[in-house]
Amino acid sequence: xxxxxxxxxxxxxxxxxxxxxxxxxxxxxxxxxxxxxxxxxxxxxxxxxxxxxxxxxxxxxxxxxxxxxxxxxxxxxxxxxxxxxxxxxxxxxxxxxxxxxxxxxxxxxxxxxxxxxxxxxxxxxxxxxxxxxxxxxxxxxxxxxxxxxxxxxxxxxxxxxxxxxxxxxxxxxxxxxxxxxxxxxxxxxxxxxxxxxxxxxxxxxxxxxxxxxxxxxxxxxxxxxxxxxxxxxxxxxxxxxxxxxxxxxxxxxxxxxxxxxxxxxxxxxxxxxxxxxxxxxxxxxxxxxxxxxxxxxxxxxxxxxxxxxxxxxxxxxxxxxxxxxxxxxxxxxxxxxxxxxxxxxxxxxxxxxxxxxxxxxxxxxxxxxxxxxxxxxxxxxxxxxxxxxxxxxxxxxxxxxxxxxxxxxxxxxxxxxxxxxxxxxxxxxxxxxxxxxxxxxxxxxxxxxxxxxxxxxxxxxxxxxxxxxxxxxxxxxxxxxxxxxxxxxxxxxxxxxxxxxxxxxxxxxxxxxxxxxxxxxxxxxxxxxxxxxxxxxxxxxxxxxxxxxxxxxxxxxxxxxxxxxxxxxxxxxxxxxxxxxxxxxxxxxxxxxxxxxxxxxxxxxxxxxxxxxxxxxxxxxxxxxxxxxxxxxxxxxxxxxxxxxxxxxxxxxxxxxxxxxxxxxxxxxxxxxxxxxxxxxxxxxxxxxxxxxxxxxxxxxxxxxxxxxxxxxxxxxxxxxxxxxxxxxxxxxxxxxxxxxxxxxxxxxxxxxxxxxxxxxxxxxxxxxxxxxxxxxxxxxxxxxxxxxxxxxxxxxxxxxxxxxxxxxxxxxxxxxxxxxxxxxxxxxxxxxxxxxxxxxxxxxxxxxxxxxxxxxxxxxxxxxxxxxxxxxxxxxxxxxxxxxxxxxxxxxxxxxxxxxxxxxxxxxxxxxxxxxxxxxxx
Numbered sequence: 023x024x025x026x027x028x029x030x031x032x033x034x035x036x037x038x039x040x041x042x043x044x045x046x047x048x049x050x051x052x053x054x055x056x057x058x059x060x061x062x063x064x065x066x067x068x069x070x071x072x073x074x075x076x077x078x079x080x081x082x083x084x085x086x087x088x089x090x091x092x093x094x095x096x097x098x099x100x101x102x103x104x105x106x107x108x109x110x111x112x113x114x115x116x117x118x119x120x121x122x123x124x125x126x127x128x129x130x131x132x133x134x135x136x137x138x139x140x141x142x143x144x145x146x147x148x149x150x151x152x153x154x155x156x157x158x159x160x161x162x163x164x165x166x167x168x169x170x171x172x173x174x175x176x177x178x179x180x181x182x183x184x185x186x187x188x189x190x191x192x193x194x195x196x197x198x199x200x201x202x203x204x205x206x207x208x209x210x211x212x213x214x215x216x217x218x219x220x221x222x223x224x225x226x227x228x229x230x231x232x233x234x235x236x237x238x239x240x241x242x243x244x245x246x247x248x249x250x251x252x253x254x255x256x257x258x259x260x261x262x263x264x265x266x267x268x269x270x271x272x273x274x275x276x277x278x279x280x281x282x283x284x285x286x287x288x289x290x291x292x293x294x295x296x297x298x299x300x301x302x303x304x305x306x307x308x309x310x311x312x313x314x315x316x317x318x319x320x321x322x323x324x325x326x327x328x329x330x331x332x333x334x335x336x337x338x339x340x341x342x343x344x345x346x347x348x349x350x351x352x353x354x355x356x357x358x359x360x361x362x363x364x365x366x367x368x369x370x371x372x373x374x375x376x377x378x379x380x381x382x383x384x385x386x387x388x389x390x391x392x393x394x395x396x397x398x399x400x401x402x403x404x405x406x407x408x409x410x411x412x413x414x415x416x417x418x419x420x421x422x423x424x425x426x427x428x429x430x431x432x433x434x435x436x437x438x439x440x441x442x443x444x445x446x447x448x449x450x451x452x453x454x455x456x457x458x459x460x461x462x463x464x465x466x467x468x469x470x471x472x473x474x475x476x477x478x479x480x481x482x483x484x485x486x487x488x489x490x491x492x493x494x495x496x497x498x499x500x501x502x503x504x505x506x507x508x509x510x511x512x513x514x515x516x517x518x519x520x521x522x523x524x525x526x527x528x529x530x531x532x533x534x535x536x537x538x539x540x541x542x543x544x545x546x547x548x549x550x551x552x553x554x555x556x557x558x559x560x561x562x563x564x565x566x567x568x569x570x571x572x573x574x575x576x577x578x579x580x581x582x583x584x585x586x587x588x589x590x591x592x593x594x595x596x597x598x599x600x601x602x603x604x605x606x607x608x609x610x611x612x613x614x615x616x617x618x619x620x621x622x623x624x625x626x627x628x629x630x631x632x633x634x635x636x637x638x639x640x641x642x643x644x645x646x647x648x649x650x651x652x653x654x655x656x657x658x659x660x661x662x663x664x665x666x667x668x669x670x671x672x673x674x675x676x677x678x679x680x681x682x683x684x685x686x687x688x689x690x691x692x693x694x695x696x697x698x699x700x701x702x703x704x705x706x707x708x709x710x711x712x713x714x715x716x717x718x719x720x721x722x723x724x725x726x727x728x729x730x731x732x733x734x735x736x737x738x739x740x741x742x743x744x745x746x747x748x749x750x751x752x753x754x755x756x757x758x759x760x761x762x763x764x765x766x767x768x769x770x771x772x773x774x775x776x777x778x779x780x781x782x783x784x785x786x787x788x789x790x791x792x793x794x795x796x797x798x799x800x801x802x803x804x805x806x807x808x809x810x811x812x813x814x815x816x817x818x819x820x821x822x823x824x825x826x827x828x829x830x831x832x833x834x835x836x837x838x839x840x841x842x843x844x845x846x847x848x849x850x851x852x853x854x855x856x857x858x859x860x861x862x863x864x865x866x867x868x869x870x871x872x873x874x875x876x877x878x879x880x881x882x883x884x885x886x887x888x889x890x891x892x893x894x895x896x897x898x899x900x901x902x903x904x905x906x907x908x909x910x911x912x913x914x915x916x917x918x919x920x921x922x923x924x925x926x927x928x929x930x931x932x933x934x935x936x937x938x939x940x941x942x943x944x945x
Contacts, residue, residue: 105129106139106185107175125190137174140186169220169247171240191248193240200308201358207369210308210359211404214301215397216247221301222393225294232292234300235281236307279325280313284384287326295386298396302381302389309370310340311355312347314382334382338371373403376411391755501526501535505542520549520558527565540569557597560586564604571611583608599639602628602646609649613656616843622653641684644673648688651695656844660699661886667692686716686725693732698847700883700890702739703929709733727756727765735772738779739891741933746776754792767796771807771814778817779933786818809838810848816855825859832856850879850892854899861903870907873900884923891934894923898938901945910945917942 057064101124104111109126115138128135166172175187194202196217200210217239221231231238231249238250279287283299286292306314314334316325341352341363352363359366377399383389390396399409505526512519523546530539543566550558563586570579587608590601609624628646635643651666667688674685689712696705712729730753737746750773757765774789794811801807812835819828832852839849857873860866877900880893897920905913921942924935 101141106141106179106183107177107187109137109139109187111139126187136190138188138190140188142184142186167220167223168245169216169249170224171248171250188250189248191240191242191250193242193248195236196239196241196247196304197236197307199241204358204360206360207309207366207374208404211305211400213241213247214305214308215400217249217304218301218393218397218400220247220249221297222397225297225393230292230294231297231300232286233278233281234297234304235278236304239304279329280316282326282329283386284330285386287330293386294392295389298381298389298393299383299386301393301396302378305381306334306337306340306378309359309374309378310337311358312340314340314378330384334379337375337378338367340370341367373399373409373411377403377409380411387755387758391752391759501529501538509545516549516552517555517558520546520553520555520562523549524558524562524565527569540566543569556589556593557600560590560597560604561600564600564607568607568611571614576611576615579611580608583611598631599636599642602631602639602642605631606642606646606649609653613649613652618653618656618844622650622657625650625653640673640677641679644670644677645684647673648691652691655695655698658845658883659886660695660883663695664692664699664887667695681715683716683725686712686729689715690725690728690732693729693736697732697736697739699887700847700892700894701887701927702736702891703927703932706733706736706740709736724756724760724762724765727753727769730756731765731769731772734769734776738773738776739932739934740928741779741931743776743780746773749773750776750789763796764800767793767800768807771797771810774814775817778814778821781821783818783821786821790814790818804838804841806839806842806844806846809835809842809852810846812838813848813852813855816852825862829856829859829863832859845879847883847892850876850883850896853879854892854896857899858902861906866903866906869903873903876900889923889926891924891927894920894927894938895934897923898934898941901941905945914942914945917945 053064053068101111101122102113106126108128108130110129111124112127113125115123115125122141124139124141126137126139128137171191172189173186174189176185178184193199196213199205200213205213221234224231231251233251234249240248240250242248281300281303283296286296303314306312312318313320313325313328314337315328315332320328341347341355347355349363356363356366361369377396380399381389381396390399395410399411402409505523508519508522508526512522523542527539527542527546530542543562546562547559547566550562563582567579567582567586570576570582583604587601587604590597590604605624605628609621609628612618612621612624625646629643629650632639632643632646647666647670651663651670654660654666655663671680671685671688671692674680674682674688679685689708693705693709693712696702696708709729709732713726713733716726716729730749734746734749734753737743737749750769753769753773754766757769770789770792774786774793777783777786777789790811793814797805797807797811812831816828816831816835819825819831832855835852836849836856839846839852853872853876857869857876860869860872873896876896877893880890880896884890884893897916901913901916901920904910904916917938921935921938924932924938928935930936930939
C-alpha cells in the first residue's frame with residue numbers, strides 16, 4: 023500500500039469510527055451534514071460505510087476462511103479458528119476504522135487465557151514496519167498499571183497481517199457507565215482520578231496515549247477503570263516517519279477530532295500536555311454532558327474548527343440556552359448525575375470551572391505541566407484548599423481559609439489588620455511570598471492584643487465575604503468594597519478607621535495595586551492625625567515610604583523613611599516594634615538599590631531595637647536575621663551569612679514554624695547562599711530539605727520551583743545530570759505556566775549546563791536561548807547575571823568543541839563580573855576555565871596570570887569557610903599551568919589542596935573531584 027493511500031486511510035479511520043458508533047439514522051444525518059462542507063470526504067466515508075455493511079451481510083466477521091490480510095482492496099473472509107500468535111480467534115467483538123477486534127483463546131499449551139486480538143489495517147503500519155512494530159510492542163508490553171489494559175504482544179503474521187494482543191476487558195464505556203449508574207459529580211471525579219493515575223504512570227514511562235476518549239476507557243465491575251490502546255499511537259507511524267526516542271517527539275498517529283488537542287490537529291509536536299487537553303475534554307463531558315467547544319450535532323470538521331478557534335465554555339455555563347440546551351435536556355443531564363440543573367450548575371462552578379479551564383488551554387505551556395498536577399488540583403478543590411488553577415487573590419485565599427477553619431475565624435483568629443506586618447517592599451520574589459505568609463501570623467497576634475480591633479476586622483471581613491454577587495471578584499474589587507465600608511462605618515472612629523485603612527493599603531500592595539495603596543495610606547494619614555496617634559502616623563509614613571519605593575521613587579521614599587525613623591528614635595521611643603518594622607522596610611529598599619552595607623546597618627539596628635523581643639515579635643526578629651544574612655552574603659562575608667541562616671532556621675524550629683512556608687523561604691535562600699559559598703553538596707541537601715518541608719506547607723508553589731532550580735544548579739556541579747535535568751524541566755514548566763519571565767530564564771540558566779555536560783548540544787542550546795531571551799528582557803544592561811549567561815554559552819561552545827568561541831564568551835563574562843558592584847562566584851569559575859583554555863591554546867603567560875588571579879579570588883571567597891569548590895577549581899587550573907611549566911612540586915601541592923577543597927565541597931563522586939584525584943595520581 024502506498025504512503026499516499028495510508029495517509030488517506032489515517033484521515034478516514036477516526037471519522038469512520040465515529041460513524042460506526044451511531045445508529046443508521048445518525049450515520050445518514052452525519053454524512054449529509056459533512057457533504058455540505060466536504061463532498062469528497064463525505065463520499066469516501068459513505069463508500070467505506072457501505073463496504074462495512076456489505077461485509078457484515080456476508081458474515082465476514084464469522085466463519086472460517088483462508089488467512090486474510092486487512093487493508094487490501096477486497097473484503098476479508100471469515101476468521102474464526104485462525105491462529106494469531108499464541109491465540110486462536112473465537113468470536114468477533116467489533117470493528118472500526120482501525121480494523122477488527124476478536125476475542126482470542128490462548129492455544130500454545132502454556133496456560134489458558136483470553137485476550138482481545140486487534141487486527142489492524144495495513145496502512146497503520148506500512149509495508150516495511152513489521153520489525154519496528156514488534157520491537158515497540160515489546161517495549162509497551164512492559165507498561166503495567168491496575169487501570170491500564172495490558173498490551174500483551176504486537177506483531178505481523180507471515181501473511182503480512184499486523185495485530186495487537188491486548189488484555190480482554192469486559193466493561194462499559196466510562197461515559198455510558200456514569201450515565202447508566204447515575205453517578206454524582208464526586209463519584210465521576212473519583213473515576214476520573216483513576217484515569218489520571220493511569221495516564222501519569224504511562225507518562226513517567228515515556229509513553230503518551232494521544233487518543234484519550236470514552237471509547238478507550240472502560241469500567242468493569244471487578245477492576246474499575248481500564249484504559250485501552252495505551253501507547254498504540256506510538257506503534258502507528260507511517261513508513262519514513264522518524265522513530266522518536268521519547269514522549270515529546272512528534273508523531274502522526276491516529277487521533278479522534280472531538281478529543282484531539284489543537285497541536286495535534288495542526289500537526290505540531292505531541293507531548294504530555296496533549297494528553298492533558300484530551301483529559302480536560304473527557305472531564306468536561308463526564309461532568310457537564312457535552313463537548314466544551316462544539317455542539318452535540320457538530321460534524322467532525324466543525325469540531326476541528328471549534329477546537330482551533332473557539333474558547334471552551336465555562337463548565338458551569340455549559341447547560342444554558344445560549345449553548346442550545348433546553349430545559350428538557352438540562353433536566354436529563356442533571357438527572358443522570360442524581361441532581362437538579364440548578365444544583366448541578368453550582369457544583370460545577372468555582373474550582374472545578376478553573377481546573378477544567380486550565381486543562382483546556384489552547385497553548386500547551388498554559389495547561390497543567392503534568393497529569394499529577396491536574397490530579398492534585400482536583401483533590402485540593404475537593405478538600406476546600408486553594409488550587410493552582412485560580413489566581414492567588416486575597417478574596418480567594420481568604421474564602422478558602424474560612425471554608426476550612428470556620429471555628430477559628432468565628433473566634434477572631436483571622437483579621438485583616440496588618441499594622442506590624444505591613445511590609446510592602448521585598449528583597450526578592452521569595453521574600454514577598456514569605457511576608458504574605460508571615461503577615462497572617464502577625465495578624466493573629468494583633469487580634470489577641472487588641473480584641474476590640476479584632477472584632478471590627480472580623481465584622482468587616484464577614485460582611486465583605488457575605489455579599490455574594492454571583493460573579494467572582496478580583497482582589498482589588500473586593501478591597502474597594504471593603505474600603506467604602508470602612509469609610510462609612512467608622513466615620514466617627516478615626517483610630518479604628520485609620521488602622522483598617524492601613525490594613526487595606528497593605529493588601530492593595532500585596533496585589534501590586536501600588537497607586538491605590540498610596541491613596542488609601544494618605545487617607546489613613548488623615549485618620550491618624552484626627553485620632554492624635556503619633557505611633558499610627560509613623561507606621562503609616564513607613565508604609566507610604568515603602569510604597570513609594572515600589573513605585574520607583576527611591577529618593578522620596580528614602581527621605582520619608584529617614585524623617586520617620588528619626589522621629590521614632592527621638593519622640594516615640596517606646597514603639598520599638600514600629601521602629602524595627604520601619605528599619606526592616608528601609609533595609610528592603612537598600613537591597614533593591616544595591617546598597618548592602620546600609621541594608622546590613624538597618625537590619626542590625628532593628629535587631630538592637632528588639633533586643634528583648636515580646637513573644638509576638640520573635641517572628642519579626644527571625645525575619646530580620648534573614649535580611650542581615652542576605653546583606654552579609656552580598657558583602658562577601660559568606661561564612662557569617664551562612665551562620666545567620668543556620669540560626670534563623672534553628673529559631674524557626676523553636677517557634678514551631680519549621681514546617682511553614684516561612685521556613686521554606688529560608689531553605690530556598692540558604693541553599694542559594696551555600697551555592698554562592700562554593701558548597702554545592704550542602705546546597706543540594708538544604709534544597710532537598712526545603713522541598714520536603716514544602717509538601718506540608720501552604721502557598722509555596724513558586725518556592726517549590728525556586729528550590730528545584732537551586733537544587734538543579736547544585737546537582738550540575740555534583741555531576742548528577744539526570745536529576746538536574748528533571749528538576750530543571752519541572753521548575754521551568756512552573757515558571758512558564760505563571761508567565762514569570764525572570765524565573766523562566768533563571769531556571770534555564772541554572773540547569774541548562776546539565777545538557778552541555780552530557781553532550782546534548784541541541785537541548786543545551788535551547789536552554790541557553792531561553793535563558794538569554796528571558797533574562798535580557800528583564801535585566802538591565804550590564805547585570806552580572808548576564809555574565810553567567812556568557813559562562814553558560816562558553817560551556818555550550820566547549821560541548822561543540824569550539825574553544826575559540828568559548829574563550830571569547832568567558833572574556834565577555836569576566837568583563838560583566840568585573841563591572842558589577844557585587845562580585846559573583848562565577849567569576850572565579852570563569853577565570854579558572856579561561857586559564858585552562860589559554861593553556862590549551864599555547865598562551866602560557868595569560869594562563870599563568872589568570873590562574874594565579876583565580877586562586878587569589880578563591881582564597882578571599884573561602885575565608886571562614888570549611889571548603890569551597892571555587893577555590894578547588896582555581897587550584898586545579900593553576901596546577902595544570904604549573905605542571906606545563908615544569909614546576910611539578912608546586913603543581914602537586916596545589917592538586918593536593920584542590921582535592922581537599924573539592925572533596926569537602928562537592929563530594930568524591932563529582933566530576934571535578936574525580937578529575938583532581940586523577941591528576942594528582944599522575945603528578
